[in-house]
Amino acid sequence: MALDETASGVFTIAATPFHPDGALDLPSLERLTDFYVGAGVDGITILGIMGEAQKLEPAESLAVARTVIGRAGVPVVVGVSAPGFAAMRALAREAMEVGAAGVMIAPPPALRTDDQIVGYYAEAVAAIGDDVPFVLQDYPLIIGVVIAPGVIRRIVAAHPSCVMLKHEDWPGLEKISTLRRFSAEGTMRRISILCGNGGLFLDFETERGADGAMTGYAFPEMLVDLVALARAGRRDEAHDLFDAHLPLIRYEQQPAAGLAVRKHVLARRGVIASDAQRRPGAGLTPAARAEVDYLYDRVVRRGLGVRGPL
């Protein structure tokens, strides 16, 4: 089940459930895995930024990988970004050994020039091995590294194991169009493009040529339905569906605060036992929780893209 360029649909970004005391909650992670699969996702991405990967010990990271991979039945991508290549290599090899479909690598914040970015991925591939399929994560809003389309093309050309872009540049629609134009012109191997950034532009991203979503919105069934409608060319219906969720998507896509919203909704839906984040991490105030609940209720009342537990 190795990841390749044909991957499409919805790869959900999995939250990592914790108990209120900060301990890893593996039973919740099992339920969460079942919930995602039940929603119809095509894959699961674990240990990303929203999975609080940086707060985990190596042994915990591996436990999360084993749990999800052993249960999901869909391809699992494992985030392996790390300050040093030794740790990146260790996690990548371990993840592949326990059955991951591929890994995801974000650039470190200090990179600036095109050559620095290209060079970093060359070193990363040397570290993890060129037999491990990887996803290039492009998230300037949070990471601070801007990757031009031409740089993505250089990385794709240099590394056959680069099979997917996690696209979350903002604004980012033109970047998708440019990359697809490169492929149409024959100047770039076509890779999978799945979109993150909380799904805030997913309605148009699919129209621009993205293959789907890689984000963790707490109603993953909506993402699944939206991609299906977009594929079927049912444009207005896709937008109607998207617009019904946009108020909550918008609320969830707040830097630093968004994970608390996502975990609250997952907890309210009964999927995870607690919305706790491992420290450091901010929770919701009562006012914010009430606002999320208000938006949640409006989404449910509209009844579009809502299945499973509520």
Place this chain on the structure above:
Amino acid sequence: MALDETASGVFTIAATPFHPDGALDLPSLERLTDFYVGAGVDGITILGIMGEAQKLEPAESLAVARTVIGRAGVPVVVGVSAPGFAAMRALAREAMEVGAAGVMIAPPPALRTDDQIVGYYAEAVAAIGDDVPFVLQDYPLIIGVVIAPGVIRRIVAAHPSCVMLKHEDWPGLEKISTLRRFSAEGTMRRISILCGNGGLFLDFETERGADGAMTGYAFPEMLVDLVALARAGRRDEAHDLFDAHLPLIRYEQQPAAGLAVRKHVLARRGVIASDAQRRPGAGLTPAARAEVDYLYDRVVRRGLGVRGPL
């Protein structure tokens, strides 16, 4: 018509119209002023970031101020942020002489600590004079300076001429609640809070205690209606209205790209002659223009918060 703490409602951020060759288009600015006033705004803010103020010569800035102030009949706030206090002082004094209600000052990007921010505003007030009412602009996403609630309180305490906060922190709802709690507790003079950030959270900002909006969304009549509904406590109607516009608001609120969207809509509505930006500034690709038009048509079809020219 001096600005004071009681200001509320909608102060629109005015775009600055240019001809395709980059020359200032004052007739369009006159029409734009009439359009804003016709939409029911309570004030107009000119020469802000979205007004391309940094690209204007001093004489042009003054011409913009004269044109809008001479025509509007509502209070006009003039952005006077500048790298040096001499230029800030000159523009502030000139603006007040031609009838501005107050000025707006953003912190320079290099500020970091609480004391640096407080100190900067002390110097700015010394420069412009403590008789000039000013708006504190708080826009970390673009400016990079994070201003804690306690710092706003210190600035408000130190300067009676600080009468308004242009709130556009993101996430920012808790900041509004905190500032209003300060005033309820009696530890901070109550000032006007108008919200920017493209209006992306205006539905909840009004519920948290904001007095209205200061943003330049190209359907200002929606902002006016939303604030009226919120004031009347008609919560669900306010959200229905807001949600009808959110897909376009979301599209307009993209860093760097948003102004092109806004100008395109204003031009399509026939208010300004050209959507040109003075260089440097990016326009819309055909694909993006088609997307904006699609969203525009959906907004018009829903028919909520849409009045005036289309």
Place this chain on the structure above:
Amino acid sequence: MALDETASGVFTIAATPFHPDGALDLPSLERLTDFYVGAGVDGITILGIMGEAQKLEPAESLAVARTVIGRAGVPVVVGVSAPGFAAMRALAREAMEVGAAGVMIAPPPALRTDDQIVGYYAEAVAAIGDDVPFVLQDYPLIIGVVIAPGVIRRIVAAHPSCVMLKHEDWPGLEKISTLRRFSAEGTMRRISILCGNGGLFLDFETERGADGAMTGYAFPEMLVDLVALARAGRRDEAHDLFDAHLPLIRYEQQPAAGLAVRKHVLARRGVIASDAQRRPGAGLTPAARAEVDYLYDRVVRRGLGVRGPL
């Protein structure tokens, strides 16, 4: 041998030696420890930024700590900065168990406001325990977090376990004077201030009230002699000594590139077997190596502050 506010003199920042293949080189670390102690340092700080701490696995970090602590005979401070408090706590407790004198904590790059910084250290102290003496690392050039003197005062007031400031702000002389004035006025408990930033201003930092140096210049004996001369009030001699080394200090204090210089000198002095850095990390070009050697030879020829192996 717990660290406290009376610590003074030179705490050298220890490099972490690696073999060319990236494996940890513990025999070189033993020699390096002996070398530092032989140079007369008062303490050793391990696992800091220049110790490539971020590239180490937890087990390796502990091995480094055991090796140095077991051999040094002087207080050892262990850097425990980490993205999550669980990892910070684990390393801090383990380090103290094997005999560390205290730990060092740098703020994470995302912090901006005074309250955020103060709050972070409160959480960190809760994580490691208030019985563990800690050093506050203040290095805005690399970390991007600016900590005002008043913020340091708040942290010191809140946490008796904060016993030392690793001062490496730039410019930073006024900060030392301000902190010492706070203590003279009785508004701040006097803590130890040791200066980093490559030692680039150590000549004046000692005159402003710093208690010494915490940096890793590859001639630590010069730092020891400089602090002794400064304590003895032999100002001109102190500056003569410092000036003789400044060309090399300046060359070593280059962001990102400096560690390669430092390791090259340590290797040339025969202390460590290889100047290799674990990846990612840049080495010296032949031209740069020749320049460092030229400066090295000039330092040796002047003969000030040079003892031990050459």
Place this chain on the structure above:
Amino acid sequence: MALDETASGVFTIAATPFHPDGALDLPSLERLTDFYVGAGVDGITILGIMGEAQKLEPAESLAVARTVIGRAGVPVVVGVSAPGFAAMRALAREAMEVGAAGVMIAPPPALRTDDQIVGYYAEAVAAIGDDVPFVLQDYPLIIGVVIAPGVIRRIVAAHPSCVMLKHEDWPGLEKISTLRRFSAEGTMRRISILCGNGGLFLDFETERGADGAMTGYAFPEMLVDLVALARAGRRDEAHDLFDAHLPLIRYEQQPAAGLAVRKHVLARRGVIASDAQRRPGAGLTPAARAEVDYLYDRVVRRGLGVRGPL
């Protein structure tokens, strides 16, 4: 006297003298011009970052240009960086009309990718005209834009009017070597490289292939002598001279604080009437002033590279 690729030697960065009340002090600027020329500089650069250009009104900028150009008798480069191309064009054309040899353009802080930087300079050249020789300013420490050697090569290839690089990257020695290698290989037109960054690495920059200095150290005669010694291949003498000044150079090269040091020395030497900066701008504390005076006295006592008024 148009600037071209053969420019070499020392182009001093001119301070802009103000009276204590912030008014421009043109008589001091005349004396300063005479002082620079008397020190043997090959050119003068005005209205740069250290010239407080951002704090000047357009009319003042022009007055500064007229004063220096009318008096200097050496080529004068005028900084024309501005947020908008209209202002850049206006100042560039006016400067050339009054006799400037060329202009200098720094990239705006928001640029990130290689293409963005190349594109910006294309727009800038279109704005000022391709007949105006320009200097590319490369100062990442202050501006935040990192320009790779290959990007400089692309700009040089695209614009024959790009005749000089103001090199102040840090670390930056390898960049000089790389650019000179490009020219030796025939892949890049050879342009003039003058080095800034306070002169902190000028001893080696000249050895790496730089043509001289473009910085404002307050003993410009030292820069002139150093370049002459380097040209003559008298390496040890060059380093002896440089090392005698390095303690003061290092003190002067502090972000934000450095200009105050420079102006204090110029005022102490009797060249400018006041060390005042236009606001916002920080002065020296008494302690800092005493430290600068101490270093000044040591420089004078050594007697190397010190001529003219003291």
